[in-house]
Structures are given as C-alpha cells and as structure tokens.
Amino acid sequence: xxxxxxxxxxxxxxxxxxxxxxxxxxxxxxxxxxxxxxxxxxxxxxxxxxxxxxxxxxxxxxxxxxxxxxxxxxxxxxxxxxxxxxxxxxxxxxxxxxxxxxxxxxxxxxxxxxxxxxxxxxxxxxxxxxxxxxxxxxxxxxxxxxxxxxxxxxxxxxxxxxxxxxx
Amino acid sequence: xxxxxxxxxxxxxxxxxxxxxxxxxxxxxxxxxxxxxxxxxxxxxxxxxxxxxxxxxxxxxxxxxxxxxxxxxxxxxxxxxxxxxxxxxxxxxxxxxxxxxx
Amino acid sequence: xxxxxxxxxxxxxxxxxxxxxxxxxxxxxxxxxxxxxxxxxxxxxxxxxxxxxxxxxxxxxxxxxxxxxxxxxxxxxxxxxxxxxxxxxxxxxxxxxxxxxxxxxxxxxxxxxxxxxxxxxxxxxxxxxxxxxxxxxxxxxxxxxxxxxxxxxxxxxxxxxxxxxxxxxxxxxxxxxxxxxxxxxxxxxxxxxxxxxxxxxxxxxxxxxxxxxxxxxxxxxxxxxxxxxxxxxxxxxxxxxxxxxxxxxxxxxxxxxxxxxxxxxxxxxxxxxxxxxxxxxxxxxxxxxxxxxxxxxxxxxxxxxxxxxxxxxxxxxxxxxxxxxxxxxxxxxxxxxxxxxxxxxxxxxxxxxxxxxxxxxxxxxxxxxxxxxxxxxxxxxxxxxxxxxxxxxxxxxxxxxxxxxxxxxxxxxxxxxxxxxxxxxxxxxxxxxxxxxxxxxxxxxxxxxxxxxxxxxxxxxxxxxxxxxxxxxxxxxxxxxxxxxxxxxxxxxxxxxxxxxxxxxxxxxxxxxxxxxxxxxxxxxxxxxxxxxxxxxxxxxxxxxxxxxxxxxxxxxxxxxxxxxxxxxxxxxxxxxxxxxxxxxxxxxxxxxxxxxxxxxxxxxxxxxxxxxxxxxxxxxxxxxxxxxxxxxxxxxxxxxxxxxxxxxxxxxxx
Numbered sequence: 066x067x068x069x070x071x072x073x074x075x076x077x078x079x080x081x082x083x084x085x086x087x088x089x090x091x092x093x094x095x096x097x098x099x100x101x102x103x104x105x106x107x108x109x110x111x112x113x114x115x116x117x118x119x120x121x122x123x124x125x126x127x128x129x130x131x132x133x134x135x136x137x138x139x140x141x142x143x144x145x146x147x148x149x150x151x152x153x154x155x156x157x158x159x160x161x162x163x164x165x166x167x168x169x170x171x172x173x174x175x176x177x178x179x180x181x182x183x184x185x186x187x188x189x190x191x192x193x194x195x196x197x198x199x200x201x202x203x204x205x206x207x208x209x210x211x212x213x214x215x216x217x218x219x220x221x222x223x224x225x226x227x228x229x230x231x232x
Numbered sequence: 233x234x235x236x237x238x239x240x241x242x243x244x245x246x247x248x249x250x251x252x253x254x255x256x257x258x259x260x261x262x263x264x265x266x267x268x269x270x271x272x273x274x275x276x277x278x279x280x281x282x283x284x285x286x287x288x289x290x291x292x293x294x295x296x297x298x299x300x301x302x303x304x305x306x307x308x309x310x311x312x313x314x315x316x317x318x319x320x321x322x323x324x325x326x327x328x329x330x331x332x333x334x
Numbered sequence: 335x336x337x338x339x340x341x342x343x344x345x346x347x348x349x350x351x352x353x354x355x356x357x358x359x360x361x362x363x364x365x366x367x368x369x370x371x372x373x374x375x376x377x378x379x380x381x382x383x384x385x386x387x388x389x390x391x392x393x394x395x396x397x398x399x400x401x402x403x404x405x406x407x408x409x410x411x412x413x414x415x416x417x418x419x420x421x422x423x424x425x426x427x428x429x430x431x432x433x434x435x436x437x438x439x440x441x442x443x444x445x446x447x448x449x450x451x452x453x454x455x456x457x458x459x460x461x462x463x464x465x466x467x468x469x470x471x472x473x474x475x476x477x478x479x480x481x482x483x484x485x486x487x488x489x490x491x492x493x494x495x496x497x498x499x500x501x502x503x504x505x506x507x508x509x510x511x512x513x514x515x516x517x518x519x520x521x522x523x524x525x526x527x528x529x530x531x532x533x534x535x536x537x538x539x540x541x542x543x544x545x546x547x548x549x550x551x552x553x554x555x556x557x558x559x560x561x562x563x564x565x566x567x568x569x570x571x572x573x574x575x576x577x578x579x580x581x582x583x584x585x586x587x588x589x590x591x592x593x594x595x596x597x598x599x600x601x602x603x604x605x606x607x608x609x610x611x612x613x614x615x616x617x618x619x620x621x622x623x624x625x626x627x628x629x630x631x632x633x634x635x636x637x638x639x640x641x642x643x644x645x646x647x648x649x650x651x652x653x654x655x656x657x658x659x660x661x662x663x664x665x666x667x668x669x670x671x672x673x674x675x676x677x678x679x680x681x682x683x684x685x686x687x688x689x690x691x692x693x694x695x696x697x698x699x700x701x702x703x704x705x706x707x708x709x710x711x712x713x714x715x716x717x718x719x720x721x722x723x724x725x726x727x728x729x730x731x732x733x734x735x736x737x738x739x740x741x742x743x744x745x746x747x748x749x750x751x752x753x754x755x756x757x758x759x760x761x762x763x764x765x766x767x768x769x770x771x772x773x774x775x776x777x778x779x780x781x782x783x784x785x786x787x788x789x790x791x792x793x794x795x796x797x798x799x800x801x802x803x804x805x806x807x808x809x810x811x812x813x814x815x816x817x818x819x820x821x822x823x824x825x826x827x828x829x830x831x832x833x834x835x836x837x838x839x840x841x842x843x844x845x846x847x848x849x850x851x852x853x854x855x856x857x858x859x860x861x862x863x864x865x866x867x868x869x870x871x872x873x874x875x876x877x878x879x880x881x882x883x884x885x886x887x888x889x890x891x892x893x894x895x896x897x898x899x900x901x902x903x904x905x906x907x908x909x910x911x912x913x914x915x916x917x918x919x920x921x922x923x924x925x926x927x928x929x930x931x932x933x934x935x936x937x938x939x940x941x942x943x944x945x946x947x948x949x950x951x952x953x954x955x956x957x958x959x960x961x962x963x964x965x966x967x968x969x970x971x972x973x974x975x976x977x978x979x980x981x982x983x984x985x986x987x988x989x
Contacts, residue, residue: 077244084251096264114285131307138311142318168250175242201290213301220305227312257966330960
C-alpha cells in the first residue's frame, strides 16, 4: 500500500462523496459546497497524475472563481429549499435507471479494458512543468489560445449586458 | 506497486460523470442543474489528464486548460441568464420554465 | 387527275359543312343552313361522280389507287398514316353513301322544317357523312376505325337529337354502349392483326397473307374479333337491341344511318377483309350462321309490331343478316350488291314512312292509320315500289340481290341447306310483314279521326327524293340482270378484282367450277325459284289477312296468344339483358367499385394517411413538453445509445 494508492482512494472517495452530496443536498448552497469538495479532491488527483499546473488552475479558476460565482448567485437569488414536485414519467422510469446503467457499465468496461490497463501511470515519468505546457500553448495551440481569449471577452460583455438592469 | 493503472482513473471519471448526469436529470433547481454540468466537465477533465499522463503527452493537459477556460465563460453567461429568468419569474424551478412547449 | 390526286376533298367538304353550320348556324335562317349543308354534300357527291369517271380511266395496275396524306402516328414499328384508297369496292360504297346521303339531306330540309335545333341537325348529319366517307375510303384499319367510331358518335348524337325526351336520350346511350361492346372486339382484332402482320395497312396485310401462310387459328380469332365489331355496328344477334330503340331519332336519321349507311359498315368491313375471312372457314361459317339466324329471328319479331318505324327497324336487322349470310358463304359481291339495293329501297321505305308520319301529324302507330293511298299518292306509290323491291318480286332491285344470296347459299361451294332454309323462310316473312305494313297504312278505312288529323301530301323537297330512290329501287338491281339470260353479271364482274386478288387458291377454283346451265333454264329457274314463291305467298297471305279478312289477325292473335305476346315483346330480350347483364353490372359498380374501392380504398388511403399523419403528429408533439428534465433524459438516451454504438464498432473493429 503505497502512498499514491492510498491518496488515490481517499481522494476518489472524497470526490464521489461530494458528487453524491451534490445530488442529495436539499439546499443549493450545500450542493455548491459539495461541488467545491469534489474539485479540491480532483485537484489532488491531478497532482498525483503529474500535472501541477492544471491542479493549480483547477483550484484558482474552477474552485476559486467559478464556484464562488455560483455561490454569489445562489446568495443573490436567495435560492431556498427546492420544492418537491413529481418527476416526469420519462425521468422516473428511464432516466434514473439509465444513469445507473451508464455509470456501472462504463466503469465495468473500463475496468476490464486491457488497453487501458496496459498503460499505467509511472511514477518515473516526470511531472509536466508549466514551462512545457506554456511552450505547447504558445506554439501548437496558439490559435485556440487566442480564440479562447476572445471568447472570454465575449462572455464578459455578454454577462454585463445580460445582468444589467433596464434603465 | 507505484503504478496506478489508468483504468482506475477512468472508472472514477465515469462514476463522476454518471453522477453528474443523474443530478442533471433529477434536480429541480436550475442552479443545481448548472452545477451538475460543471461536475460532468470535471469528470471529463480527469479522464483527459489521466490519458495525458498515460501517453506522456501534453495535448491532454492543454485540452483541460481550454475546457476550464470555456467552462468559466459558460458559467458566467449562463448564470447571468439565470439571474434574469429568476427575476422575471420569481422562481428557480426548472419545471416553471416550460414555455418552449407545443 | 384532279380528284384522285386530292381525295381528301371528298372528306373535307362535309366536314366543313358540319363545322360552319355547327359554329355559325345558330342564328342563321333555314335557307342558309340548307345551302351549307345540302350544298356541301351535293358538292361531295359531284366530287365522287368525278372520281368515278377518273377511276374508270385508270389502268388496272394502279388499282387500288392510294393517296397518303400525312403520317399520323409512329411508335416504334407501329405506324399509321392517314391514307385513303380507291378501288372498285370503294367506288360502289362511295356512290351509295354519297348519293343516298345527298337525297336524304334534301329530304330533311322538308321533314325537319318545323323542328328546333335545325342547324344542329344538319351539322351532325354532315359530320356523319364525313366519318362515313372516311370509313369507306380508309386504306388501313386504324383510319377505318376512326370512321367507325365517328359514325357511332354521330349516331348517338342524332338518335338523341331530341335529348330532352328521356326515351330518346336513353336510346342514344343504348346505341353507343351496345356498339361499344362490339367495338372492343374490333379493337382487339386490330391489335392482333398488328401483332401478326406488323402492319395495319390493307395492302401490306393482304400481300403478306398471299406471300406466306399465317396459321388458320390466328386468322380465325382475328376474323371472329373483327366480326364482333360488325355484330355491334350492324345490329346482328346478340347486339341488335339498339337498332329498334334508335327509331327515337328523326326519321331521316333512321333512313340514312340505320338503313343505308352506318349499319352497313360492318358488311363493308367484312367484305374489305375478305382475304382474311376466306382463309378462316370457321369464322366464315360463324358469319353465315349469325347472318341467317338474325335474318329469320328479326323477321319473326317484325310480324306483329305496330309502330311503322319499328317494323322497318327489324326489317333492317333482318336484311343485314342476309348480307352477312352472303359474305359468310363466300360471295362477298352478293353481299355488297344487296347492300347497295338495300340502301335504295330501305332508305326509300324510311323516307316514305317519314312522309306518312309527317302527313299524319306525328302518328307512328299503324293501327291508327289506314286509307292513305288516295290522300298521299306519291308516298303510296313509292312505298309500294320499295316494298315490292324488299319482298323480292322479280323485276325490282331486291329480287336480283336477294335471289343471288339465296342461290349462293344453296349451291355454292360452302352451301348449306339449313342456312338456305332460314333465308327462304325469312324472305317469306319479310314479304308478309312488309305488305302488312303497306296494307295497314294505305288501304282500308281510316282508323283515325279525320276531323283532327288533316292528311296531306308532303312538300316537293320530300317527295322528289322519294321518287329518285324509287327509280333506284327498280333499276338498281339490273346490273345483274344479264346474268340470268346468260350474259355477264356486271356487278359481280366489276367487283371481281377486289375479291379475287388475294383470295386463297381454293376459293378461286371453286368459283370457276360453278354450274353454268343454259341461259333459258337459268332464267326460268330464277323466276320459279323458292325465293319468288315465298315472296308471292307472303303477299297473298298479307292480302288475305289485312284486306280480305280484317278480323283474321285479331282472331289469330288471341288463339296463339302466347306466341303473339312473345313476338310482340321482342322475345323479352331487352328484359333478359337487363336482368342478366345490366343489373349485376350496376350492382358491382355501386357496391364494389363505388362503395368498396372508391370510398373505402381510395378515400380510405387519402383520409387514412391524413389521420395517420395527424395521430403521429399528435403523439410526437408531446415530446416538446417544455420540461427540461425530460429533454435532458432524451439527450441522455441518445448519448448512451451513441456510446454503445461507438463502442460496439470499436470492439468489433479491434477484434
């Protein structure tokens, strides 16, 4: 039982717990916090996978900005307890079973997949440094990078326009 | 063993994704539905990173980077819309937002 | 050769007359309509006369003279040109049709003078002349069929001329539909001819027939099918039922169409197709049997009819039977000869009957006539001459032609005693009922109210054609007279090339081997033969029944009540057809085709598809519930399905 394994299982368990809590929580704010838990657990897993930059981005951007935004909005709108209404027939009889099927079937298949098992994650491979990542970003993926910046700009403008009150 | 097989990560990713789908289908609050989308995206990110590590290539990480960025943009705009709808309807229930029906 | 090079002129003249009168004649005075109608037909007759003169000068290699005017349709190997031809048979038919047609046009100016729709009548009559001339001059089966159908159309239009009268409209429909049945057989026959000979042109067919042998079975079927058309058009058993009803039309129509010309089209067709018929003995036998039986059968019905026109109608059916009998035993020229003389005397009979009806102010029932001889002398004498002709009294036209027919039936190479017997019996009956007609109409005391009906002779434009036709009824048969004294039969000789050019070898030999007795015995034989005997007997019996013993008919009718009723009701054939054919057909049309197929199937498909579309739409639109979660579920289902598919492909691809 080496450290990576233990860490993996612990973080994995945390992530799954968080996800279940997202579903099970009564109040949206509890769901949001559970989601933050998931993200933090995933960040640790990224570290384990040798992607420190991504882990940092995950914490800073995802958990630190996006989820904060979610929390803000929930607070702003005073989203209270969800009312209980009936599921639609489709959701009740097909959606839920299908969801479970999806999970278990994919997991099962993945578990048994030989191609995946053959490729392990070796600890001997060095972690991907930020240097290497940024080299990739600014060379091969320059165009998508710039396009994404424009995308963010548009998103900012869009959010501004939408959220503004009518004068 | 110090090698964690990729399949472990993929299983975890699948489980998270499935839970995200279930949340998407069954939650009534629109914000919660949005959060379930984020959960699904995270699950996919995990898969990407796992494969990037397995094939020892950086492309998976770059993709994750972009996914996070786009998720941020999407969340911003989406929540702005949610605010508008919520102020319009005084309700955050998905059930109430059914005006695209026949 | 002006006319021979422009044969189409003969056709265009009456067609133009029909068009002008039909389109412009509505407001014209009768005199102008007359000018156009009678003028066009007279010009056509003059053109025919000129044609005959030119034809006479043609060397025999150029006969038949063919004029090809335009290509009508070409469809692969099937080619139809609008081609007209003139040979001896055409000349005979043209003269008959044009001459009698012209006379009847003149007559109609008098008869129809007080009728409404005057211009329409003459337009239809001219149109009929156009189609009949087309039929007669056609050089191939399809152009002949155009004429065939066209005269059927005009017959329908003219029978139903007074279309506001239901019985007239029904009679027109009956004529058209009944002849249609025959025409169907004719069409199939034409198709079979094309299939066998790859051509529908007479010359080509006959040459092919002479050059190589076609199977007798095929020829028999073709001939029977073509004859079916003749049975309809020429009113033989079993398709004769329309002709008596056709008397609803104006009398000139009955004279022209249902006595002299249209109904003879069937006989002409058989004569024209003689090379085929001569090589199909079974078909010939059928023709002869149908002809003889019809001749006798129709004569029996004519014995007791009371409407003057109905008697003449059944007489026409009977005489047509004689023409077919002649063709059926191989003597086509005898059949055509009788056709020509029949045109004269039957046309005259109908016109005279029309004159009587006109004189009686519309009365057609002979039982209500009587004693008209002194009041309408011209009508009386001409009708008497025609009756003598039809009865076959020697010296008149009918004698020569009918005698010839009965002789070839008796003694020819395909002679048949049963048919001869039917023919002779029919002749006797013919004589009887025709003289009955004359005696009832013109002799005895008037059986009508003389104060209400003022009988007067008809105007000149009606009586002059009567006189001309009477002359024809006497002298029209004398072409064959020299034959009886040992000389040549001019008529037969004239037509010989038509009937022997392509005749099968067996036939021409038999014709040569006919008996040639000495001139004197031939004449004596003719004058004392059975046909003459029964004709005279018929005259005497009619005289006894209707002049000497007016009470005798009634007594006979009551004592033979069953037979009398049967004959009076025309053997109940119309009722039989109605029950056996028409009622089931109507039932099928209403229940199976209308309710079943049209309403059920076709409307069902149309309305049903609409219903299905609406139902499907109604269910499908419920997917758009507005419920985001069910949308999400559908997306999930799609995703799962897609993933499964991909993985399945991946797995099968890898392994």
